[in-house]
Every structure is written in C-alpha cells, then in structure tokens.
Amino acid sequence: MTARHLRWALLIEFSLYTAWLVWRIEGGAGGLASFCAVLACFFGLRALVVTVTYAFTLLGSDPVPANLRCGPLGWLRMVLEEYAGLLRLFVLAQPFESRWLAPDRLDVPAPTEPQRPPLLLIHGYQCNRGFWYWLRPRLEAAGWTVATVSLEPVLRDIDVLVDAVEHRIRELQQATGAAQVILVGHSMGGLVARAYLRRWGAQRVARVVTLGSPHYGSRLAALAWGRNGRQMVIGNPWLRELQNEPLPVPLTSIYSVHDNQVMPQRRCSELAGARSVAIGGVSHLGMATSERVLAVLLGELA
Template sequence: MLAIALRLFIVLELAVYSTLALHYFAATPLAAGLFALAGVLGLRLWITGLTYVFTWLHHSPWPRLGPWQSVAMFLAEYAAFIVNFVLISPFERLWMGTDRLRPDSERPPVLLIHGFGCSRAAWWWMRRRLEAAGWTVATISLEPIYTSIENYVEPVSRRIDEVLAATGAKQVILVGHSMGGLAARAYLRRNGGAKVARLVTLGTPHAGSELAKFGIGENARQMTPGSAWLATLASEAPAIDTLVIFSSHDNYVIPQSNLELPGAQNMAIDGLGHLSMVYSPRVAEALLDGLDPVKRGNKV
C-alpha cells in the first residue's frame, strides 16, 4: 500500500539525515531534527527543479511567462509535491475517509482516477471542490503501483459498478489525472461507453511523455512516446464525449503537445505544473464547467 511505503520512506529519510547531522556535525538533537526536516524538503525541491530542467530541454512551443509567473508556477508545483507525497498520501485514511455516495436523479456521479505513483489521496482538495458544487464523487486507488495499465481496467470496472449500485445512476463521469486518464481510456476500449456519460482528463500523456523513459514499471514503459500500447489505445478507443484539460507548461508530460487528444475538446491552461493541477482553482473551475452539460455544450 502506497501510504505505508511513503511513511516508511519518510521515517527512514529522517533517520538518515538526523544520523548524519549527529555524527558528522555534532549537532544537538533539535538541530539534527531541523536538519532532517530540511533534508526532506530539500530533496523534493531538487526533484521538482530537475523536472523543470528536463522540461526546458524538451518542451513544445509554449506561451512565455514572466519571471514572477514562472517563480509562482514553480513554487506551486513544489508545494503540491510536498502536500501530496509528504502530508496527505502517507496518511490517506486520515484525510480521505470513505467516499460519500448518495443518489442524485439530476447528475451522474463522478469517478476520480489518480495518476502514476499516486493514490486516491491525490484528489483530497479537488473532491472537496466538486462536492461543494453538489456533485457526488467517488475515488479509487490503482494498485499495484508499477504494473500494466491494462491491469487497472478490472478494478475501474468494479468501482464503476459499485458507484452505480450505491447511487442508482445509470452512468458515471470519469475524470482522470495523468495516467488516470489513460486507465479510463483503457477501460473504455475494453468495455465501451455504455456506463460512462463523458470523460475528462487532466494532464494526461495521451501520446506519452519523454519523462516516462526514466519511470519504474510496465506502466511507465507504456507511457513512453511511440509505445505499442499507446498505438493500440489510439486505434481502438470508442467515440465518447471527451474534454482534455492540460497545462502548456506541464513539467511531467514532455513535450506538452503530447497532452492533446485528437477528436476531443482540448483546453489549455497556462502557468501550471503537473501535480499542482489537482490543487488549482483554475483547473477546478474548468472541470466544473466541463461536468455541466449546459456549459459543456456551449463550449464545444
């Protein structure tokens, strides 16, 4: 389980940093603790910076941002990294609880599908925004983390059936972030769209990402540009109402042109990183508009 693995990793990381401070710098216990905390934050700052270096080297043509906009984007992405992988995901049960499924005769329930290396905890903030707007929201954790995306189809299918049974609805709306959008498309390819009203993807690498070459697991290999799996997905996907929301400055899906999906409505939002999309008020507003059939119809 991801939450347990993250907790163990953070504890081990803190222990290593504290030991180094105590052994090599003769630090006091308080200073060693502060050093360890700085190490945890610093490592994630370095990782975030590394993604942007790689992005700069391989990016698509994109709208230019001013210096302050660029700094704000970087800090928001770094904060999203900390919030997701240090504060929320390691303690998923505390933050998420169970999904609050209820019957709604007017609107279908929404099933949120997370991305690579994450869990349902990634939706903590976005789920609250959708529920505040009156939507019934369900989540799912895709496990194991590093396996074929095809292995997620059956769990997604079961979760859809559970949500439909609990709410009495005939269809759900699938919303996938990053790899979650590909998992949703894999489900549709295998099962069709009878139980799905529409699909919305956020920052999904529809044509893969160069960064996936450095990822772990079969799912990373499948998200490599030009993979046979992506080619099959593109050739056999059923036609379904689809909205693609992406950032022109995504720092995980490279080049950013791979975020677009032919035949779908593609909507670009500038100045956002990949992880920060699920914590962005601008993305939440675009998503809510995309979920509303009236507003959605006016924008097609």
C-alpha cells in the same frame, strides 16, 4: 503509490536522518548545525525532483501561445506551486489519505441536479485517492456525487489497473442507481480511463475528462519505474495500440501549456478526436489544488 508504501518510505528516510544525526552529535558535531543539515537534505531532495522535471521542460516543451504566457513571476509561482504540491501530496495527503480524505459519501444525494451522472476520480502515476483531498469536496459543493479509487498494485501494467476502475464503477452504480458515470482522470489516470473503455466499452460511461494526461506519452517517462511508467514513454507500443482505438464517448483533455511532467505539452496532450482545452500558469501537481483547473473542469462538466 499506496499509503502504506509511502509511510514506509518516509519512515525509512526519517530513520536514516535520525541515525546520522545521532552519529554526528555523538561525534561532537553541533546539534543545531546537524539538525539544519537534515532539514536541508529532506527539503533539498524534493527540490531536486522538481528541478529535474523543469530541466526536462527546457529540452522538450512546445511553444507557449502568447495569450497563455505567464512571465518570470508566473514561472516562479509555478515552481513553488509544484514544490508545495510535492510536499503536500507525498508527505502528508497520500501517506495518510484516510485522515485527509474521508470515505466517499455515495449514499448522500447531490444537493442539486441529482440526475447528473456521478463522478469517478482516477489518480495518476504512483499516487492514490488522497490526491483528490482538495478537489473532491469542491466538486461535491458544486452539486456532484463523487467517488474515488486507489489503483493497485502501484507499478503494474495499466491494463491491470483497469480492474480496480471496473470494480469501483459497479460499486458506484449500485450505491447511486446511476446508469452511467463520468470518469475524471489526472495524468496517467486519463490513460487508465481510456484503457477501461477499450476493454469494457462505453455502456457504463457517459464521458471522460482528463487533467494533464500524457495521451501520447511524455519525455519525462524515460525516468519512470514500473510497467506503467514504461507505457507512458513516447512511441511505446502500448500507447500506439491505444491510439488506434476510436473514442466511444466524448472526451475532453484539459492540459497546461506549462506542464512540467507531460511534455511536449501540446503534442502529448491534444488527443485526436477529443476536445482539447489549454490553460497556462499551472504545474502538473499544481492541478490538484488549482482554482483555475476547478473552474475549467466544472465548465466542461456542465
């Protein structure tokens, strides 16, 4: 979702809270109790969103391999990680992405191995480039030139969102002189990368790495809004057509066996013809700030 839309959503939400708070206080209710109720509502609504996603995992998860199980404390940590990720990404980082994520530094050569293709990070459903506020600087510190893109309009067909990727790749090549780039997509961003390859081919793309992408859809997509949300429903005609397209470049699908938004995890994430890397103990939004995901991603890029 664009930063502007997210800011408007927050403004409307806080305006409603303020109006209710004033009404309660003018009616003689305790100010402290009313303020606590507002806080409970604000944080409780977001807790409800996370609860719904994990409720879906109880209905449609794949068995977890023994070596990737994390136990009750691991599950609690994941739930809290997803909740914290929802707050950070949709209340702070993405509504105010220009403050959290400076413009891409494409004119600055990578500190090591400048011959490596630059990276283009593609965010997922209802997000923007602010999603990468934690990961981008760490990839840059590892010696990569990194660009980001915001996909707009937010709820449009994935094939429409591909236009923004094509435009950004051309800008990235012009700025760096690179013949090819590497696409890294989180969630729906992985599908956008594959849709790009279907339309534009592999001439300007060296490889693709996806993080938690629903290559075969997700049961949770039944609750999604917009054309692109419907395209991620399991068995959707658009997804079936995409499966018929051969992969023209190497693709690695990194996914979590505990993903609370892409499920069934293994069946929806392991793409035919691609390399699959399963990890455990990481939630869907938790991938945005996971040291484990960063290590696996750097290993695959290397």
